[in-house]
Amino acid sequence: MLFTWQESLRNTFRGAAGWTPGRWILAIFIFISLMFTYSRSSYMALMGALITYSLFKKKYILIAGALIILILSAILLPRPSGEGVKLERVFSIEQRIENWKQGAQIFADHPLLGVGFNSVRFAKKQYGFGKEDILVSHSGAGFDNSFLFVAVSTGIIGLIFYILLLKQVFVSGNLLIKTSLVAAIIHSLFLNSLFFPWVMLWLWIIIGTIKALNSKHQ
Template sequence: MHTKLSLLNVLFYLCVFSLSLNQYSAIFKSGEVNVYLFDLLIAVFVVYGMLVFLIKKQLTFPKSYIFFIAFTVIAGLSLVSKVGLLEGIQLVASGMYFVRWVLYLLSGLVVFNMVKSSFISTQKLFTVFIISGLFISLAGFVQLVLLPDFETLDPVLGWDPHKNRLASTFFDPNFVGAYLTLCLVFVIEKLSVVIKAKDRNNFTPLLISSFVLITAIFLTFSRSAWLMLAVVVLIYGIFKYRLLLVLALILVFSAYFFVPRVQTRLSGTTDPADSARFRLVSWGNTWEIAKDNPLLGVGFNVFRYAQKDYGYLTVDTFENHSGAGADSSLLFILATTGVFGLATFMIGFCKNPSSNLLPLITCVSLLVDSQFINSLFYPQILFLWLIVLGISSSYSLRK
């Protein structure tokens, strides 16, 4: 049994590594169906992990997952209710999105049971994701040197024309900024343990890690990521480290007055496409779709085809990477699964019995960030927050 559990750990590490590669792990991509190595590895991890714990008769569920299971049932029903209206490729694409959600939910369940059975510690989990964040940050620094302007990429690929912004392996500064912010939270959690234990050997590496991650987040020039980071600092500052608030204010004012692009970015004049305005349009479009389909939504995830039917997507924009989502995760859930789906999801996401700050910070910061991008369902971020909410519901985060 030891061999099986060791293999399970290896599979988990491979999942995190492939998730860190992100777009570089693509196996097949089309406008409607994308297959990545990390999706396949997570499927293997889930199947093997479920078998291991079922055979041992040790499979248990975190309390918060009850509501996510209810959400999954509602999402499945919403999709099934639209089967007769979907063509072959549309049903396949929407079905694969649902399967991905189920697999990622189960991956969090497997990790929860690994922690519960002491096969991996929460501190080791934090370390793995910190290493992932550092890898992505370093890859982002390289990207800024080799590919600072995404306008040089073929427009057929569907990427936004980001210029001089850290996008790393994600090819998107907003999502990579959100992921790195969560990795920074893990650094702070480990630092709190190290400081209490007076562990000088690990203090310096963690301090350097925080500097690297903060620098990378800053270089994304993503307003949503900066806001998410501000929420993290605010919560830690209020509940734990008042000095952190002072340091953050000094850094913010210094960046604002000494880095001109920060001023223009915050005022919204840097982006020629005026992304803030397009975000308002996305919110309005999503609300219109949700308003017309209040109970079960348009189907999980039939959103791309619903947008096309409403005339919000043209032939040129139908296959864009953002076509299947909305610039607000909560509006996206409402539009695709209705009020019942949104209610069960929000209860599962926000209701957590842990007294630790980690789930609170994860939930609040992600909820804020997810009002500007669909971060709650972005694979790398989805994998991470499902694990956090699972392990924090019943077990000490200090171990």
Template sequence: VVIQAFDLHPHAKSDDTIRHEVRSERGIRIVTLLSFSLFAMVVGQLGRIPLLSAGAKEAPLLVNDVAVAIAVGAGLWLSLRNRNLQLDAVALVALGFAGVGGLSTLMALPRFGLSGFELMFSLAYLLRWGLYLGIYVVVINTLSPRDGRRLLRVFEDTVLAFACFGIFQSVFLPGFAQILFPDAALYTVWDPQGQRLVSTFLDPNLAGGLILVALLLSCARLASGDIVPLWRPALLATALVMTVSRSSMLAFVVGLVVIVFLVRRVTWRALAGSLLAMVVCLLAAPWLWRLADSFNKFSLDDPSLLTRFVSWSRALRVLTDHPIVGVGFNTYGFVQLRYGFTELTQSAFGLDGGLLFIGVMTGFVGMTFYGILLFLVLRACKQLWSRDRSSVVDGAIGLGVAAATV
């Protein structure tokens, strides 16, 4: 989202003009509301209000959702009032993807015999997806490059706070989800995670994914010669390791490879950061090995790994049966129930494997839209890190976002 605030959109105006347009009559700026919504992300699952539930799966309202809704609503209202609401190619393709998701969800009503409640439950998640897409639309219509940099700093500070609490939680509050929800059935609502870092997301893979983005941004800035306190990426790397999330760590390695291949030159700060990272890894290796081994992360008979293979095989069968537009947005749990695969557990509605899950939900049509969306984002990143007039910070941001996207 922030990448599009860095003067890449064709209708960008001067900072003074934009600052004048995005102020409400009382002087509240959209970037302030967006910053607050980022800070609210730290609350995570601690601020959940149950609204709908299907089996063990809930569609809660989060504090962050409320903050985002306020920011998006205010931004769209001001853009409409000033008659400058515009949609670029990324927004149009994303709307096309959402349209495919909505159409396939409606088609699931007769195909799988979904009830009205099940349809409403599924569309609630599509509505949330559209709400977060609204952030992008607000950013390209209201934020200046200066606002974009400010929002990025807020994001980095937010993830840093998230990681700090996660480290505290991992050390002093093992089994955090069970402490918060002692009556929740194990493996049905929340899996027991022991001393793995879950922070306020209560899920090590989701926590690792968020930490990963901020860490790759810091690594890209270091590699590009920007001034970054080394303790920040060191703390984020420590938090990432404490998630014991294989997918997050693999994604980090892939992101680093992208940065190494695309960075223009290697600075001494990048070398110092790499040395520090190796020292941290060596010091943490014995503890990490024991923790990972306690969860069978080095074994081929790891229940988590075997479950993923089973889930992938089921997903491929569903995709083969419904290849054009998929089975519908967030209907997968109900579809698996119809297939006789599983009960309505928390994990039944999801799938480890992003593109495969998108294919199951929206078919090859949806995957095409999503692929175009990724291409447009990566192209914008390339424009930012490769153009001569980009500052070191802006180029590093383009590089970091590209690494995180890949």
């Protein structure tokens, strides 16, 4: 959703030739849909993408405008009953911090090469983390931070190479890729979203395209 919204916004701000009411409507519709996720990590990812876009375009007033719109939208959101729609909820924060502590403990014991890819759930089982069904639970295979997941799986060596890979994508990509990558990275600090299938598909297509273009120009 973030990627689609950024593309529509990019087309809107191309100039008079690129501006159409349809693109504005699409951007507003997707923005409202995003706000109704009640996801604080998504809000932060959106803000990070807008800041990145504004800095590269040197349109600094967009940062203040986007921040005001985001805050006002969050305040005006309807609040039906239920913990999941409370932006001030702390239960999920406490659970996430506990999850990070578990990952940090495993990483501290396996700092160089990690526990191995697809072995996180078995490491959690060995350390006594999680519920009894951790070997079959979907959430048992990772952590609520993609970089922590990489560190636990592949150690500091794998983490360094992964960060260098993302750096290459950021440096070589156009503005849309840069803003999308920033959004994905910010979101991945709170969920293992860099390893969601649709995000991985987007990321590896971009990496493959950049590699192919670099090889062509050599």
